[in-house]
Amino acid sequence: MTAQVEETKTFNDLGLGEQMLAALSDVGYTHPTPIQREFIPIAVTGADCTGQAQTGTGKTAAFVIPILERINHRLPGVQALVLCPTRELSEQVAAEARRLAAQHDCNPVLLVGGRPIRRQLTELESNPTIVVGTPGRVIDHLQRGSLDLRGLKVLVLDEADRMLDIGFRPDIERILRRCPNERQTLLLSATMPPPVERLAKRYMQDPQRVDLSQANVAADRVEQFYCTVDPDRKLNLLVRLLLQERPTQAIVFCRTKRGADRLHQRLSKKLKGVDAIHGDLQQRVRDNVMRRFRSGKTRLLIATDVVGRGIDVTSISHIINYDVPEYSDDYVHRIGRTGRISSDKSGRAFTFITTEEGAELTRIEMRVNQLLSEYKVDGFDAYEPRAPRPHVDDEQPHETEEVAEFHVA
Ligand code: AMP
Numbered sequence: 001m002t003a004q005v006e007e008t009k010t011f012n013d014l015g016l017g018e019q020m021l022a023a024l025s026d027v028g029y030t031h032p033t034p035i036q037r038e039f040i041p042i043a044v045t046g047a048d049c050t051g052q053a054q055t056g057t058g059k060t061a062a063f064v065i066p067i068l069e070r071i072n073h074r075l076p077g078v079q080a081l082v083l084c085p086t087r088e089l090s091e092q093v094a095a096e097a098r099r100l101a102a103q104h105d106c107n108p109v110l111l112v113g114g115r116p117i118r119r120q121l122t123e124l125e126s127n128p129t130i131v132v133g134t135p136g137r138v139i140d141h142l143q144r145g146s147l148d149l150r151g152l153k154v155l156v157l158d159e160a161d162r163m164l165d166i167g168f169r170p171d172i173e174r175i176l177r178r179c180p181n182e183r184q185t186l187l188l189s190a191t192m193p194p195p196v197e198r199l200a201k202r203y204m205q206d207p208q209r210v211d212l213s214q215a216n217v218a219a220d221r222v223e224q225f226y227c228t229v230d231p232d233r234k235l236n237l238l239v240r241l242l243l244q245e246r247p248t249q250a251i252v253f254c255r256t257k258r259g260a261d262r263l264h265q266r267l268s269k270k271l272k273g274v275d276a277i278h279g280d281l282q283q284r285v286r287d288n289v290m291r292r293f294r295s296g297k298t299r300l301l302i303a304t305d306v307v308g309r310g311i312d313v314t315s316i317s318h319i320i321n322y323d324v325p326e327y328s329d330d331y332v333h334r335i336g337r338t339g340r341i342s343s344d345k346s347g348r349a350f351t352f353i354t355t356e357e358g359a360e361l362t363r364i365e366m367r368v369n370q371l372l373s374e375y376k377v378d379g380f381d382a383y384e385p386r387a388p389r390p391h392v393d394d395e396q397p398h399e400t401e402e403v404a405e406f407h408v409a
Contacts, residue, residue, distance in 0.1 A: 009037055019104070020103075042208050063186050070154055073104045094109075111133030153184060222319075222349050226351045234322060249301075255304070271300065274301075275293065
């Protein structure tokens with residue numbers, strides 16, 4: 001994804017130093033992206049700030065630039081620590097910091113698991129000012145005494161929601177306790193579910209908020225519907241909905257990995273071009289699933305929130321929330337997978353709501369600040385009376401001939 005560049009303001013308007021402007025010009029950044037435009041002026045003052053933005057929006061430079069502006073490049077010792085959920089992301093952050101710090105003698109050290117510790121120990125001896133890493137390996141170095149955070153000025157929690165999803169909360173808290181109280185904390189996250197909010201409340205001082213999640217923008221471009229349905233008839237509804245809507249490509253969101261697997265099993269008996277993706281699958285399998293989806297071979301992708309949220313494929317015409325999302329931020333995220341800025345088509349999103357889930361629907365409507373329209377599938381009774389029908393498997397759709405048409409459309 002390419003970052004969306006704001007045309008009106010330039011980096012000159014953000015009050016940055018000469019060296020920083022020279023470095024930005026060297027890497028070819030002339031105009032700040034929306035998250036940079038909002039986040040940088042707050043962060044360079046030293047204030048705590050949370051930024052809601054996805055990868056691809058220029059969020060890395062949004063916190064790297066303030067770090068480079070705020071640390072004293074003449075003093076040795078770690079002044080900025082960036083915690084990331086994965087090795088790959090840590091590498092990307094370190095690379096961006098290296099590029100933007102070219103005017104300074106500053107070489108960020110990468111502390112990630114799965115890499116030899118010896119080399120990291122040697123690099124730490126060179127007194128780096130910036131350290132980037134994953135929580136586990138950072139703790140390891142703190143315990144060995146090879147990493148000293150007493151002089152820390154800026155702590156960044158990048159992709160905080162993913163770090164918490166992975167279970168890094170205890171590690172993050174241990175690291176936070178080793179940081180000086182007089183520090184600046186910056187938190188970047190694609191979504192702001194309650195666990196991230198709690199982390200911000202506990203460890204940040206009166207943080208200012210910048211919310212430029214792409215999905216919020218996308219939400220206005222997506223037609224949103226809900227379908228009421230008996231839990232036992234969800235699969236039938238899904239099949240009927242697909243026949244009626246005939247999506248170019250669709251993502252069907254489930255709440256759990258098991259739920260996604262079960263739906264995949266059932267649906268692939270009925271339809272071709274169905275795949276599933278979730279966090280329990282090996283990376284290699286996930287890569288293959290994504291390749292098939294991007295190429296259009298897979299028309300229907302069943303996904304969980306953690307994995308589904310990063311999917312950026314322009315031909316997605318429909319999002320189907322087979323299970324209502326646990327947090328309304330996830331809803332915004334899910335529907336943001338369609339109606340992309342880069343595609344001129346607007347998308348359609350459908351949320352299945354059972355009788356017990358009325359309150360969830362209201363929460364979603366409050367979050368997106370609009371009422372969803374009820375959608376009815378022609379001739380489909382969402383609440384077929386469940387009089388004794390011992391020989392009928394309620395989970396299996398009956399319209400096999402029609403179903404076969406779906407992938408020909
Ligand atoms: P990120 O969201 O940090 O992963 O950045 C996404 C991509 O946008 C990266 O390839 C950056 O190099 C690029 N980028 C970040 N800021 C700018 C900018 N102001 N102008 C042009 N490209 C940018």
